[in-house]
Amino acid sequence: MGTVIDAATKDNDGSALASKKVTIIFVLGGPGSGKGTQCANIVQHYGYTHLSAGDLLRAERDSGSENGTMIDNMIAEGKIVPSEVTIKLLERAILETDNDKFLIDGFPRNEENRAAFESVTGIEPEFVLFFDCSEEEMTRRLLSRNQGRTDDNIETIKKRFKVYMESSLPVIEYYNSKGKVRRPIIYICP
Ligand SMILES: *[C@@H]1O[C@H](CO)[C@@H](O)[C@H](O)[C@H]1NC(C)=O
Numbered sequence: 001m002g003t004v005i006d007a008a009t010k011d012n013d014g015s016a017l018a019s020k021k022v023t024i025i026f027v028l029g030g031p032g033s034g035k036g037t038q039c040a041n042i043v044q045h046y047g048y049t050h051l052s053a054g055d056l057l058r059a060e061r062d063s064g065s066e067n068g069t070m071i072d073n074m075i076a077e078g079k080i081v082p083s084e085v086t087i088k089l090l091e092r093a094i095l096e097t098d099n100d101k102f103l104i105d106g107f108p109r110n111e112e113n114r115a116a117f118e119s120v121t122g123i124e125p126e127f128v129l130f131f132d133c134s135e136e137e138m139t140r141r142l143l144s145r146n147q148g149r150t151d152d153n154i155e156t157i158k159k160r161f162k163v164y165m166e167s168s169l170p171v172i173e174y175y176n177s178k179g180k181v182r183r184p185i186i187y188i189c190p
Pocket of ligand 1: 066067085
């Protein structure tokens with residue numbers, strides 16, 4: 001489940017997306033680093049469409065999808081949803097949107113996500129916007145956000161940080177080794 005090969009061979013939308021020429025920027029950073037807020041600013045000024053992987057997954061969960069319960073459990077436990085599922089949602093959103101410039105926030109969250117996305121869609125990001133913030137600050141923000149999200153409690157937050165450090169930072173390191181990571185100039189870790 002969720003291996004690169006699986007995702008690459010099973011998915012038919014991949015070819016559809018390959019025929020739409022798009023520019024993609026991945027927006028990465030720890031939970032609570034302010035990615036979503038910053039994306040809203042970029043959208044306003046540069047005409048990108050913002051796609052939040054987390055928002056797409058929560059909408060899919062709430063739509064009564066066959067994978068709703070699985071998605072719900074993964075989110076509540078701070079785990080990473082299988083690549084297949086998230087990639088399908090991203091592809092659908094990109095195809096449904098009449099724009100060719102996308103900011104994808106909160107994805108890829110591990111190396112497997114990254115490799116699967118690149119092989120399924122044939123798309124490499126233009127660059128990665130990296131919001132670097134201390135764990136202490138991010139925790140403070142998440143706890144005060146209080147938007148009723150099931151994953152904004154101290155126990156899940158700790159798990160999310162562990163996953164972020166172990167799985168997501170290597171993705172940033174990978175893109176950094178390819179010279180693709182940019183840190184926003186005007187970003188004060190909240
Ligand atoms: C549900 O998850 C499975 C396993 O990851 C996947 O193969 C299937 O396509 C998913 N269904 C939907 C509607 O996304």
